[in-house]
Amino acid sequence: MKNYRLALIGFGNVNQGLAEILRDQKDFLAEAYGVSFTIVGVSALSKGSIYQPDGFRASELLEAVQRDGNLERVAAAQRGWDALALITNSNAEIVVEASYTDLQTGQPAISHVRRALESGKHVVTANKGPVALCYAELAELARQNSRLFGVEGTVMSGTPAILLGREVLKSARLRKVEGILNGTTNYILTNMELGVSYEDALAEAQKQGYAEADPTGDVEGFDAAGKAVILSQLLFDRAIGMVEVERTGISRLTLEDIQQAKQAGERWKLIASLEEKDGKLRARVSPIRLPLSHPLAGVSGATNAITYETQALGRVTLIGPGAGRQQTGFAMLTDLLSIHNAQSMR
């Protein structure tokens, strides 16, 4: 049985989701993979920072947050370390980075990832910032330190879109990808097709917790563009910036547009696409009218999906959740198991 020590940066939905999985699937992970994971430290801005070299039980961390809203009453050998101190000084072998996402600067996550790799620790993250803004540098740093940098959770949460496109379908020769990569806008468009106005659909998305108070990031396509930048890097090995993504949001789509498409047997979807042509990669986010026969046309609500166009197989489509606490926690688990796999083979 191999055990790995984890340091969690941030303890919001993603890392609580991971902690729940580690609590509930302990026996399964031991039996099926011969592996266990021990959380030795947590550093979270609003919930406090604790470290215990021989580890916490996942359940006690979850119960504390449930009960107190923070980690202050959890017994620990060390308290108050900030993220960089925990990353540097702890005995963790893997850092699970889940601080907040900033697509402009990528901070503070970039510093966390850099420090972790430099201290010889593997990193797994669902944070789009570091991956969209400086994946190449961080991947090279990981390589130099013989460590892994897992990023499955940055696109479509735990739905294994990156693993499928990057590893499984690599030999099929990827030509193009098209995806519904933002659940909020797809939820809004699905509701508009039922006759709800853009404003009401957006308000409902906010009420359901899909959209933020300032919905710009979703409805103007920035979130989807960030994911296009990530996929450009991971699936096509091309480093592009956010500004290189042609971007149009859904805020100007009217109920009339939606109904016109419906009458023509088509459906508006906010599509992020990447296509290689004549040695160039075109990256684009924009609302597109898809015929109902297109595999992405039937994807409704907050669900995400991606269609890989390959030379060997033609179109292969993967549909699944694009967000959610346990779902993103599961993406972290996928990366943790990949690290375990790679270590077992050394």
Place this chain on the structure above:
Amino acid sequence: MKNYRLALIGFGNVNQGLAEILRDQKDFLAEAYGVSFTIVGVSALSKGSIYQPDGFRASELLEAVQRDGNLERVAAAQRGWDALALITNSNAEIVVEASYTDLQTGQPAISHVRRALESGKHVVTANKGPVALCYAELAELARQNSRLFGVEGTVMSGTPAILLGREVLKSARLRKVEGILNGTTNYILTNMELGVSYEDALAEAQKQGYAEADPTGDVEGFDAAGKAVILSQLLFDRAIGMVEVERTGISRLTLEDIQQAKQAGERWKLIASLEEKDGKLRARVSPIRLPLSHPLAGVSGATNAITYETQALGRVTLIGPGAGRQQTGFAMLTDLLSIHNAQSMR
């Protein structure tokens, strides 16, 4: 650069598809995976049997079949070996089994697989017979001989349904799978929705080469049931027989049934399903009326699809081709690369 020697059993669509990929993707495979594959022998009932210890060029085999319809004019060190002789006597490290499928007896494919594993050769196959009828025995034989038995092509051709369900989503805890696993019947149902009668839709499927002259295997659900048996074994570790699959075909569906569903906002699909409940596995093939919101409802024509219901992620759906020469050839390549992967780690 690692090279593997292949013996091909059968040289119909599947193995010709593989030969085309090996011819066209030689440089890519060398560069991306550091691997090459050499065909040292082919044994095919109608096209002849040839063996050359240092290998043939894939292109010369394809050109011969194109030109002569057989392999008789290809220069070879040895001719006329039957499949078992080629498997036993050749210097191949991997046997690519693509003889015809017999879901009743599994023969002659079962004998080929057995002999190959007993002679210390890896096996990859797209043949449903051996996998549906005696996977457990053959997998154990492979284990005893430290060889791999790759079966990706038996369900959904090169669309990586088995790899996704068995490896990638294993940690998400599979509860249920539902699939459109027979392209012929889905093609017929799609056409019936356009108003074509069952008889005419079947005739068109035969004309397009989807359905055989005797369509029983497809339309009565035997083909889909065979795939359910395979998935039962591969995804749920349960050996069940064909008779344990509750099976209803589509031949009794009328245009009226189809139209009634349409009016109710639903769609008939021939669904193969496997579900674990109270420790039991229920296997079923039958036409089901799906709401249009179901991820399988939008899958049209000869395309295949599978929905995995998991504890961690909820529903994840994979859509892709279910048949085709290059597509099934690609499934063989997927398994060949898995063997290469596993060998590289030893």
